[in-house]
Amino acid sequence: MLKEKFQKIWITKITGQQVYIFSLVLYLFFAFLQNSTFHAYLGSRPFNLVSYLVVGLLILKIIFLDDYSSIQRGIIFLILILAMISWLNSKSNLIIVMMAFILSGQGVSFREVVKYYYNVTLIIFAVVVTSSLLGVIKNLIFVVKGRAIRYSLGIVYPTDLAARVLYLLLAHAFLNFEKLNWKYYFSYFLIDVILMKITNARLSVLCILIMIGVLIIAKRASNHPDGISRLFVSMYWMAAPILSFLAIIATYFYDGKNHIYTKINHLLSGRLSYGSLAFYNYKIPLLGQKVIEHGLGGNSGLRIFHHSNQGYFFIDSSYMRLLMIYGLLMLLIVIGIIMTISIKATLNKNFVLPTVMLIVVISCMVEQHLLELSYNPFLLALLTSCKPINHRVKGKFNNE
Template sequence: MEMIESQEQLRNINVRMDELLFFLAFVPYITIGMLATTMFPMPGFFQAIAKGILVFACASIFYKKKWSLKFLIVAFSLSIVGILVWTATSDTGVIALTLLILGAYRIDARRIIKIYLFIIGVLLALAFICSLLDIIPNLQYIRPGSGIVRNSFGIIYPTDFAAHVFYLYLFSSYLYFKKHPISFSVLGVFATWFLIKFSDARLDALTLFGVLVLFLGIQLAGDKLLSLFRKIAPLAPLVAVGLSYYLSSHYDGAVSEYAKLNNLLSGRLSLGKQALELYGHTKFGQVIEFLGNGGSIESVRHYNFVDSSYLKIGFLFGIIFLVIFVLLMTMQAVEFARQKNHTALAVIILIAINSMIAHHLIEPFYNVFAILILADFPVKKSLPSEESQLLTEK
């Protein structure tokens, strides 16, 4: 009996050690990553520390109870591609992402998201307050033509500030919208207005408002609409990446429809087209210096920044990694649809759409879902009393 109890205690220790090691890597990694997007002074060696600490995420892999076939396939494919990308570009970004994905295997996704919300929320609020107190700069950019002032509130650029707000609202809604629909609806309207009024981040504000609309729609929709939603939603990542490439590659400024759309998207199509013609795509990435505004109010002379996550990932990390990652997103969405996890499906859709106009898809300090591909998403089952009540009502 004592031996059985000892074995059970050992298994519990393994579970706790698995999570402990992962969070020892995850917490400092997203903290340093988040701080790098603010105007707080950041010693250069902090980035090296963040990547070095990922050794804990690697160690956590060996404390898992068992490895599934899916885990082994994802681990093998991403590890090989990550090494090949590193060989071609000297960039360890894919390897770092892979270690976090594997470390999060069979850890409760909700727990990871709650820790993410606390860290990013506190640091964003700190940057916001410090910028208003002139402790760090509140970079203000003037939009050409309109003269609108765009505030970044302690973050390196207004759209980066807006992206943090978008993802905080998205993941908070995933956890709590169902319990507090009225509060989150009011918050969503306010956040949308705030981003447009003070940062003029129209596209990010629009996708944030989309969170409110979609989550509220899920609350109110009937079974038929939800069934249709489950069939269509998993296609979102594939449609998003397809549209991004099609519109950029076929962009023609002489065509009025394209010109209007490009203007609406703040020049994203023309910049994407330019990059496609200049760099093309490789299998495992290439070294490209994308020059964009941020960190200073001085304008970049040769601006060539590509905002679309899909295009940028394809340029920097290669088309093979892009295909693998989008397929993993799609497979995760299919699993959510099978589980009837509508809120998680909504998150996938909104990330897919936002990634068409923003470059944060695989940055965990923005999009924490990027590392939750193998994490556990428990599906709540009805309690016996609830099931009995449903049968009685029928």
């Protein structure tokens, strides 16, 4: 009997979706812990090893389990090679991991991806928060003059905690879009109020409020084919090129002597000035460069914080990070991916996906989480299917 069970397991066909979901869950687990104060016990080595393992598995999926034409496969491996060069130059593996997941998505249900993302990250999030409240790991607390006390609850920084909640709510809204009503919107609002009290993270709190508004518009677009709401949603794809351009140009021309610039920079907690410093200290690379940063996250960041931010330097905007760390080519590729996802979803009358992407694009103007899969799973929608599927889809890039 036992022998028969082993034989059955041995001859069971492994599907591309199984490889993909296994890789996703494995990576999410270690990536989430890497961004928590559990990092003090684990270090970076397990996360890096898992990153390389996952990239290897996904490349094997592309080679042996996906069905692409020669041209499509050539394009995929060209982008992967460019991402690998960017990774080697920047010494940051986020770009190769994200590209591997994006480009190996054929034959995978995007809804399943978001479902696993939501369930796995929610469970780990609960464990991390509980561990911090019980004193198992540190709950880093930041006190800023003129602002409320900010708690991180086991995450490396309060704004990262707020971003965690934002992306979890986006995933929840995506999965429950058909059922969304005022009860859901009100619960999102209550979570937003509590989040503001705990983190005082203004951007993510504002993004959640905007999220509620655009979800209402998306629901109207789904229910009224000829309404103005559908016109609004159909233009969301333009947000990525416009807002990324504005974020980079505003940073490039930042002038500390300009009164308006100074006000905006103050509202953004100095992000424009630090981004401008990146332009001053580094050239714009084509395919990545190593940028030395010292952020406020974690124990080392808390020490910088308690020394009046002496030595602090961090590029917050995801678009600035793409440009200055991963290179101009990677910036253009990622913006193209975002636009493609939104356009294809709109054409397929899937109005929740471009709505979610709009919030991601807005948040990433001043936050760094665009390439961090444990925050943002929505770039994986490029080649995955928005309908549950149980078989491989042959010979085409699909997002149906």
